[in-house]
Amino acid sequence: MDGARISSDALSAFAIFADHLNLTRAAAELRISQPALHAKLATLARQVGRPLYNRVGRRLVLTPDGEAVARFARDHDDRLGRFLEELRVTPTTRPIVLAAGHAAYMHVLANVIRTTLAERPGSLRLLHTHRHQMLAAVRTGRAHLGVSALDVLPDDLVVTPVATYPQVLLAPATHRLAGRHSVTLADLGGEELVVPPPSRPFRVNLERAMRAAKAPWRVAVEAEGWPLTIHFVELGVGVTVVSGCVTPAPGLVTVPVTDLPDVTYYAAHRPTMLDDPRVADLLDAIRASAHIKAGVLKKLRA
Known part of the structure; x- marks a missing residue:
């Protein structure tokens, strides 16, 4: 693998492709042609020296090496965006990605999402997931933060209790x-x-x-x-x-x-995610909002 030859552009393109696992949609988001995207991905695979995705039936699926490259590419984009923001060259435009299921979105996160988007339109991107999909999205870097009720706490992620309900x-x-x-x-x-x-x-x-x-x-x-x-x-x-x-x-x-x-909802993230102050602020807002609601419900039922 010749790491010195891997460009930020190729990594960014692969991060977008990994989100969609669809060449047509990824090319449309990148505003390039599908053959141009395919060429970028093929070049990146040659530079890495490993296949990054395979076709399984009618679906495209990342290989384990592809998942690792996608995780690195997303982290790279986030770090680059924060670095440029610190230099005041360009604002960070990549939204924070939040993964959760319908119960969490409707009853735990609704107020935070409403307030966040009202104050900073476009600052959040939401993924609708089951708990296992949420954990996978956080592990692979597809989501910065995930929220779900968890029976078993993962040992490879940082998990923070958000609120507990009967x-x-x-x-x-x-x-x-x-x-x-x-x-x-x-x-x-x-x-x-x-x-x-x-x-x-x-x-x-x-x-x-x-x-x-x-x-x-x-x-x-x-x-x-x-x-x-x-x-x-x-x-x-x-x-x-x-x-x-x-x-x-x-x-x-x-x-x-x-x-x-009782049912406890947890926020999950990778260890480095709170280095991004936007993710830390979102986690603080989620915890504050959920605890307020839990306290109100407790009073009403007392």
């Missing part, structure tokens, strides 16, 4: 349990529940807990994502269990489930 029963205000200050899993015996598909970690954990409590239940409907889950509860299809960060829709109430563990 698990709650979400039910119509007319439901037989709606007037309780709290419920147990045994109280849910015989209920029809709106639940995620069987492969989702939340479904697996809930089923285990219900079995341990010897509380029989039935599937009312399987729903992917909290918005649809909550909508089914509004329709009277069944009740559900959600994180306490959810604000009930009109006509619905939440009741803490005392024998389910």
Whole structure:
């Protein structure tokens, strides 16, 4: 590998390609032709001395070496942007990339995103991910920061607790349990529940807990994502269990489930990410906003 011959332009082009894994879209973002992009990628692969991506069926997939080069390329772009900003040659225009799932975006991060974009339009780019996709995006440098509820904390990333919420029963205000200050899993015996598909970690954990409590239940409907889950509860299809960060829709109430563990949302990033003051400021804002909401919810339920 001849590192002295690798240009910043080639690395930047590969970083954009790695985000899309699609030559057409990457070339359009770079405002060059597809053959020109292909030539840049081929030259970079020759200079590195390793294949950077392969075609698997109809998809393009990075090789392990390609993932390492993409991670380096993104870091290189970030460092170069900050260096130029310090020299006041040009402002940093590359946005901070935040990865999270729909629950975190809707109920934990909404206020921070709204405020950040109002103050600095274009300063955030959002990736919609499941928790495993979030961790992969942070590890590979595709995202600067990720937020998700985590059961197992990764040892290769820095993880910071953002906020902790109880698990709650979400039910119509007319439901037989709606007037309780709290419920147990045994109280849910015989209920029809709106639940995620069987492969989702939340479904697996809930089923285990219900079995341990010897509380029989039935599937009312399987729903992917909290918005649809909550909508089914509004329709009277069944009740559900959600994180306490959810604000009930009109006509619905939440009741803490005392024998389910709390849900903690974490922010995850690579060790060097807080060297960028924009990432550090965003993390501080997320923690402050989430703790405020958690405190308000605690007061309302006291």
